Amino acid sequence: MNSFRKSICYGILCFAFLTCKSSAPSGGISRQAEAIQSPTVVIPGDYPDPSVAKIGNAYWATATSSNWFPAYPLLKSNDLIHWETKGFVFEKKPDWADYYFWAPEIAPENGRVYIYYTAHKKDGNLCVGVASADKPEGPYRDHGPLVCQKDGSIDGFPMRDENGRLYLIWKEDGNSVNQPTPIWAQPLNEERTALTGEKKELFRNDAPWEANLVEGVSMIRHGDYYYAIYAAAGCCGSACTYGTGVARAKSLLGPWEKYRQNPILTAEPLWKCPGHGTPIEKDGRHYFLYHAYSEQGGIFVGRQALLREFRFTDDGWIAFERNATPAASVAGQFRDDFNSSELSTAWNWSVFRQPVIQVRKGQLQLTAQPDKFGDYIGHRTLSPNYTAQAVVVPQANGPQTGLAIIGDDNNAIGVSAQDGQVRVWRLEKGKEQSLGTAQAGNTSAITLLAKVENGSRISFSYSTDNGKSFTPVGDRSIDGTYLPPWDRALRVGLTAKGTTSQTAQFDSFSLNSGL
Template sequence: MQQNSLRTSVRRLSGPVLLSLGLLAACQRPVSTSTRPAEAGSTSSPAAAMAPAVIANPVLPGDFPDPSVVKVGDTYWATATSSNWGPTFPLLKSTDLVKWELVGHVFPGERPAWADYYFWAPEISEEGGKIYVYYTAHKRGGNLAVGVASASNPAGPYTDHGPLVGQPHGSIDGFPMRDENGQLYLIWKEDGNSVQQPTPIWAQRINEARTALVGEKQELFRNDPATWEGNLVEGVSIVRREGYFYAFYAANGCCGSGCTYATGVARAKTLLGPWEKYAKNPILINNDAWKCPGHGTAVQHQGRWFMLHHAYAANSQQFVGRQGVLTEFTWAATGWPEFRGGTTAVAPTPVSAVSFTDEYTSKTLAPSWQWPVEERPTFALRGGQLYLTARPDHTGAALGQSTTAPAYTATTTLLNPAALPAGSRAGLAAHGDPDNTLAVVAGGGKVQLLQTEKGQTKTLAETTLPAAKTLQLRLQAQQGSQFTFGWSTDGGATWQPLPAGGAAVNGSYLPPWDRGIRVGPLAHGPASAVAVFENFKLEPQQ
């Protein structure tokens, strides 16, 4: 996960839910875990030589940057960056690497006490019957650091063990690996690019309890600014095969419309090197469908090799975010890995755009719901209704669903909007972060269209709030960033556009550099105000 020089202070389906459709046969063959010294098998079997099945990418539709995957028994477990959205670090499971179910989060409630924001690049691994998640977060009063949490079950609960390393320029992208002698090491990146410095990849021994580093760190390799790597290398994932350690890594700019990310590989006969970068790097690059592929984990399935990594869909780019993509690679006669054609193979498919509906009939909020990680809202579910307590700061209390397509319609029903206390309002918003939203809201006798950019809110349009017990609110997006809004008092049979002419509002400013847009309810005002919502629906459009 790249930390730009920019230093701002800164799922979606009701569970259990399948995140993608597609087909790879179930796998029963065991795979060595990332922290064990055993070498991975070759792919010379007849099954590996067969033509690959079509993969309906993205396999993790929506904003799932820096995905990591491990196989535990017959099941693959994955997690990904959650950045400044809570709950922290989604947990997903699959039997085939294609159909994924969101089952929870590493930290479903409170954040680890030592960290405040930027929850990045979790690396999930298994050894000795325990699950370990190495992750990056911003240390309170400090800089970026790599921490670790553990559990006896992949689904949790997880116990946090605190930070392991936090250098002055920041430390990110932790990855565990045993060397050729079975010694356990932590691999990480020093975040020098945040201060216009090189980005060395370090290795240092870690104790078996995974609670502290021991000995001295040693550099494996660093970025070469005169090549495609530009100002950084990061996101290292290592496998061992036929006498070599192979380090897959990302380089250059990770995020946004101007991203330049790509994937390279280096190898060494011993973990501490010397390391040799592949002369044909980068080995995974853009194509017409996917942009800036990188930061993932190499994994085997039925004797075939895949990389679960992120990439932007070209038709939605930063507005949906970096989606989880599965790309197959093979091993050349030279021993180096090669992706077919050098690019992510399959274009986004319509089946991967996911609809979501919540009638709030469960006792707990669906695991796909998210909120600003530093501003966890207060809410309750009762009688098929969501009670969202307002907040006076920023744009208010917010809940959001990750979007999965550049065109979509979101609707919600707000109950008794006229009963909201003075100085409060509630409605439906496209959320970039707490200081950047577009929202259609009701309160104070008005229905308003509000634009908040960099913390400054202005009213784009308003009309008189009708005397109705229910108010339906609608938000529609095209091309990821062009938004129209409407309201209805007859259950959505007829819609009144806001503004009256139905003009689109440009929301291209919404997503932060490392996140996609979320959509969902919000409530702004004193904590004595409680907004009541009856339903929510998010539906992608073709």
């Protein structure tokens, strides 16, 4: 697929949520700093395991993409609040990896930018790899996997010891086989191509609140100590139990001491299961960029990137401020009229099948596929309540051209137009069911409309008069609770089902969040 891409700015979506009143002494904290002390969503939507670093005069972030592609979005900000997508680490999969692109860590050093990442090895298990570039926006060159343990290796983080020697910190994924989860450290050569020496265990899941795992370690050195901020327990899904703890040591290789008052970050009124992030310093103050599920959007919107200030306590630990939680309500709009020659960076697709797309003359052309619900591209959702519209161009003997709420390749609910008929369908575990049809007749364009409430109540309608009036089709409340995969959130997007000689045509797509 050609690189049909353009940047979009998340600044209009990263609402400051500044409605809380300050609990600080008069004149002590600016309005922006006050907002950051409370959990503030700065990158709304599905951005798990966020990582951030200052490079030059700007901040750069990335996040897990899992089985959505391209892998690892690259976002830029001047203030840690407003973010703009600048590209991706991988638009083509590394030769050694096939899926589960997790937990990237962005780490600049000596004029280069390194991305330590996790991916599933072909005919193997999860491994920690590394890629590098001369500048944060890339292009990135992959150096392959650094460590691939039998039970899996994930969540790589680079750190230098007190003597300046470079180490890779990572988790052995023992919980995948009902075993403990050691956090390891091992020397890494300066070329970032191989581990050297012997690995040493720093700590493992041995506290009751940590349950079956510790993971997502990021480190910061301050004063006499190295601090490891880590996540524990269940990361994902509606039954998640994630929390954040801290351990400290005067030497990188330990001994490590866990804080007796762990966890230091837990569920709050509007956010649950907080964890797996990166500390960052700005203007002499310390912040943590991490993910959490919103209580309202939950698994349907996904783990969103939050920013929060922390401080080092007098007794040598880390504490997050516990101000009143501000009201959080994401609302925003996205519209794509396909007037550029490049596809917007807002679009994703399956890591298992790269779509064939052309964008030209104000139209998106998507080559059809015959299986399941065809080929597709999807956009992140930002709220559990939203509407999406797609203007499709009917063709004689054309493919099923549609709009869908997408979980993955085997699970979706959508509406499609073909040969004058509009049909609502449901795909669960690869099996399709028709939920209703309507006759739209011969028309030059059909506007398909999806309405979603509470993340999972879905209904569809269509218009043949440029969106002036809509006719419902199918069930008025289709249950989509089965759609989200365990580790990621839904997308809403465009579909094309038919023979590979057929091409679906779309004039526009729009998404309106926060009904």
